[in-house]
Amino acid sequence: xxxxxxxxxxxxxxxxxxxxxxxxxxxxxxxxxxxxxxxxxxxxxxxxxxxxxxxxxxxxxxxxxxxxxxxxxxxxxxxxxxxxxxxxxxxxxxxxxxxxxxxxxxxxxxxxxxxxxxxxxxxxxxxxxxxxxxxxxxxxxxxxxxxxxxxxxxxxxxxxxxxxxxxxxxxxxxxxxxxxxxxxxxxxxxxxxxxxxxxxxxxxxxxxxxxxxxxxxxxxxxxxxxxxxxxxxxxxxxxxxxxxxxxxxxxxxxxxxxxxxxxxxxxxxxxxxxxxxxxxxxxxxxxxxxxxxxxxxxxxxxxxxxxxxxxxxxxxxxxxxxxxxxxxxxxxxxxxxxxxxxxxxxxxxxxxxxxxxxxxxxxxxxxxxx
Ligand SMILES: [Zn+2]
Numbered sequence: 001x002x003x004x005x006x007x008x009x010x011x012x013x014x015x016x017x018x019x020x021x022x023x024x025x026x027x028x029x030x031x032x033x034x035x036x037x038x039x040x041x042x043x044x045x046x047x048x049x050x051x052x053x054x055x056x057x058x059x060x061x062x063x064x065x066x067x068x069x070x071x072x073x074x075x076x077x078x079x080x081x082x083x084x085x086x087x088x089x090x091x092x093x094x095x096x097x098x099x100x101x102x103x104x105x106x107x108x109x110x111x112x113x114x115x116x117x118x119x120x121x122x123x124x125x126x127x128x129x130x131x132x133x134x135x136x137x138x139x140x141x142x143x144x145x146x147x148x149x150x151x152x153x154x155x156x157x158x159x160x161x162x163x164x165x166x167x168x169x170x171x172x173x174x175x176x177x178x179x180x181x182x183x184x185x186x187x188x189x190x191x192x193x194x195x196x197x198x199x200x201x202x203x204x205x206x207x208x209x210x211x212x213x214x215x216x217x218x219x220x221x222x223x224x225x226x227x228x229x230x231x232x233x234x235x236x237x238x239x240x241x242x243x244x245x246x247x248x249x250x251x252x253x254x255x256x257x258x259x260x261x262x263x264x265x266x267x268x269x270x271x272x273x274x275x276x277x278x279x280x281x282x283x284x285x286x287x288x289x290x291x292x293x294x295x296x297x298x299x300x301x302x303x304x305x306x307x308x309x310x311x312x313x314x315x316x317x318x319x320x321x322x323x324x325x326x327x328x329x330x331x332x333x334x335x336x337x338x339x340x341x342x343x344x345x346x347x348x349x350x351x352x353x354x355x356x357x358x359x360x361x362x363x364x365x366x367x368x369x370x
Contacts, residue, residue: 024058024366028304030287030321031362032061033355034106034182034265037069038330043088047095049334055099057359058366061323062096063182063227063265065106066172068121074167078121089175104180104227105172109165110211111188114152116141122154122165129154129161131190131199153190156211157198166218179224180263183215186229189249204250208232209257216259230264230286234275241273255282265289265323272299277307280318291325292349294357301361322362324355 021029033054038046054062068080070089096103113120113130119137123130131153143150154161169181185208192199192207199207216226233255236246245268246252260283266275267289279286288304290297300322307319326333328351336343336352343352 023368024362025060027365028301028308028321028362029317030061030323031059031359032063032287032321032323033059033326034063034289034323035065035326035333036329037064037066037084037092037105039069040082040084040088042331042334043084043091045334046330047091049330049337050092050095050099050101053337054101058362059099059101059359061102061104061321063104063106063323064092064176065108065182065184067107070172070175072168072171074171075125075164077125078164078168080121086175093175093177102180103176103178104182105176105178106182106184107165107168107172108184109154109169109215110156110183110185110208111153111190112151112184112186113154114149119152123152126161126164129158129164131155131196132193134195135190148189150187150189153188155196155198156191156207156214157196157202162214162218169215169218170222173219173222173224180227181219181224182227182265183212184229185212186231186267187244188232188251189243191249191251205253205257208251209254212254212258212262216262220259220261225261225263227263227265227287229289230266230275230279233258233264234278239273239275241268241275245269245273255279260284263287263320267291267325268296268300269293269325270296272296272303274303276304276319280307280311280315283318285318285320287320287323289323289325290354290358291327292345292347292351292354294349294354297322297324297354297358298361301358305365322358324351324358326351326355 068078069083071079071083071085113123135147135149192202192204194200219226231245232247232251234246235252236242236248239246264279264284264286266286269291276286276288288300290300304319308316335341343350
């Protein structure tokens with residue numbers, strides 16, 4: 001009897017899920033592209049790209065890396081010189097709405113506060129937020145270097161940093177009419193520095209989890225979702241995944257310290273590492289993210305579908321889907337896509353070929369409901 005009830009309950013839950021999602025959405029809920037927001041002069045071309053490429057390919061999620069490419073009103077000092085206006089953003093929002101594409105704006109929080117020789121706008125204007133003020137920006141950036149400088153971080157325990165960054169987050173949510181925000185948070189190498197008066201000696205997993213939780217809570221209070229990259233939550237040593245796509249700086253225990261409704265973007269670019277089940281088993285929704293190797297992307301898609309097929313109903317939708325990442329500007333990607341410039345990556349592979357291969361396979365899944 002108990003078994004029968006359980007079976008009926010499971011069937012009922014299954015049909016509710018089926019009702020909620022039909023067609024391709026039921027097969028692969030998230031079909032994403034993560035790319036830099038276009039420069040103002042390329043907004044119209046990008047809108048054509050949304051209409052002519054993304055919508056027909058059934059892309060339904062667009063993570064746009066905005067960072068300081070927006071004319072913030074709360075902190076105009078943080079705008080890039082050339083930045084998107086409110087009108088530009090509203091055009092993007094309208095184009096995405098035509099194709100039911102969900103836009104998730106991104107601003108890198110915690111890490112990625114510098115790139116190569118350039119300090120990001122936040123630390124340029126608020127040097128007191130720098131986790132490692134003793135590290136000078138190099139004239140000619142090289143990796144590796146004596147400072148272990150990849151990107152600067154802000155100090156998550158600085159008492160004033162959140163007033164500034166949350167004002168920007170709230171502006172992005174409003175102007176993009178978004179129900180989710182992407183905080184980046186990948187490759188945070190500078191964290192809990194021995195010379196930071198606030199962080200020195202603290203547990204790095206707790207520092208990382210504290211910052212994720214703080215951002216999550218700020219968003220949850222407005223009924224908005226937090227998306228982050230997953231690398232800091234994986235143990236780079238035990239998995240063999242290393243210091244980039246996983247953590248060698250002791251942050252990985254944060255996986256058990258952060259809220260379960262944070263959406264994890266699990267990126268692996270050169271191999272289809274089987275880490276999605278780890279996140280899903282812990283209770284997180286996980287989106288697998290390829291970049292430049294087409295075979296890796298199609299293999300990751302196969303795995304994602306396999307996990308969805310075999311998972312219990314409670315777990316199935318935590319295997320949320322796939323998101324292609326593009327690590328060039330939007331204009332470069334559009335030029336590459338249309339064959340105006342080469343898209344071959346000097347390190348091997350090709351982000352356009354990967355995007356096309358992934359969405360060609362996704363297109364084959366779009367069978368009418370039986
Ligand atoms: Zn600090």
